[in-house]
Amino acid sequence: MLTLENVSVSYGAIEALTDISLTVNQGEVVTLIGANGAGKTTTLRTITGLLEPKNGRVVYEGKTISGMATHRLVPMGIAMSPEGRGVFANLSVRENLEMGAYIRNDKKGIADDMERAFTLFPRMKEREQQKAGTLSGGEQQMLAMGRALMSRPRLLLLDEPSLGLAPLVVHSIFEAIDEIRSEGTTILLVEQNANAALQHSDRAYVMETGRIVMEGDSKQLAADPRVKEAYLGE
């Protein structure tokens, strides 16, 4: 469904990604783990067209999408919950969800999907009219994910959804991820919480300083001594 072919990306003179290749197949949950500054966010920003690769290309459902404007990828079925959540603090929770459905015009379908988002994250329902800026970090994360789902994506990119959240909230975020995948959405999940990410995914890639250093089945990687030592704190 999504393939990165030998992608390199630079910020000015600094190369942040070097020769990255990865694949996400239809229906999978794939996770990308790695330490701070490894290049995970840069990878997602490149997929969504916020950055352009210097070399290589991004292919989605058979089409080269690198170089395309970000807003044109949403109607093709790509949505992202960005690092830091990126909710519109000056808009209400409901308006944030409406913005998630910006590309759609089917009023009925949008209303249904909003109900679905509220079922997935009941706390959003209680805070419907509240400004998103007044939500807690965990609630903002739920809103960012709910908002991304409002475009009915086929591929959902999540950038560190569990960052900075209490264990209980992390748990409900990962439950939501399982729920979203069970509805047939393909997910590329960036995480520093390698433990949870490996448990809730099919395959994984490990990044270090802009390169992919390991890849494989999530269960196998979780058992790999190198991964255990470097990322699972064992």
Place this chain on the structure above:
Amino acid sequence: MDTFVQQLINGLTIGSIYALIALGYTMVYGILRLINFAHGDIYMVGAYAGFLLATLVFNSEPSIFAFVIVLLGSMAIAAAIGMAIERFAYRPVRKYSRMTTLITAIGMSLFIEYLFVFIFSGTPRSFPQLIQNDNYTIFGSATISASQMLIFAVSILLMITLQYIIFKTKIGKAMRAVSFNINSAKLMGINTDFVIAFTFAIGSALAAAGGVLTAQYNPKIEPLMGIIIGLKAFVAAVLGGIGNIPGAVLGGLLIGAAETLVVGYGNSIGIPSTYRDAVAFAILILVLLIRPAGLLGTNVQEKV
């Protein structure tokens, strides 16, 4: 007391015009963090567009119908010109530093001013009287002219419409989203270039309405008429809190009232009425010293 009411009416009249122009500054700033120096000139362009339309539709018989056509026509023309400026002057340089865009805006301002001097010469033109400009007595002995009432009525109508667009329509919500976080907006599938162009269109149309309304009130137009009023409207936007829409309206009205009162009463407290134009800038200095965020401005803290 009566002269006070009269001064206030006159001050709020000019203040409404400042407010209309300040809205464009504040909206563009909100979305691009750009001070669009050419915005005052769009007010002038609006007045000239109205002047040209008036010579087409006006048959010397005052009529509110002719006025409405001239007003809407000049707003549409200014909107198109505002979008063209954004598209061909600002968008190409937006990817460089903010300073580059700012300098481009200053250049654009001078370009518009001297293009109009070149086309229309610097000689003032007389704007035709499109409506019957009668005077009415209110509050005992204060007078208000029909053109002043028109300024109030049209300004209020436009501000209500703007409020509706920004808070109730899809494009308005997109404008607020883009102004808060442009990358998140792109990820929603929002064509942010279109939203930015739309913002320029609305701001320019409001400035043009200000130009036509002023020309009805004080029928002398000339190519450099947008400079001082543009600066004052900018001060109004800063006073209200740049980026804040109600703030722009409040700032405009306050500056209009303050400068008229200085003209009216300044002499008695030792401020000559010739200092009128200095009032706005004195206020600007005070705001920057005391409350840089402006009256209604807040430094929104982003939650991470």
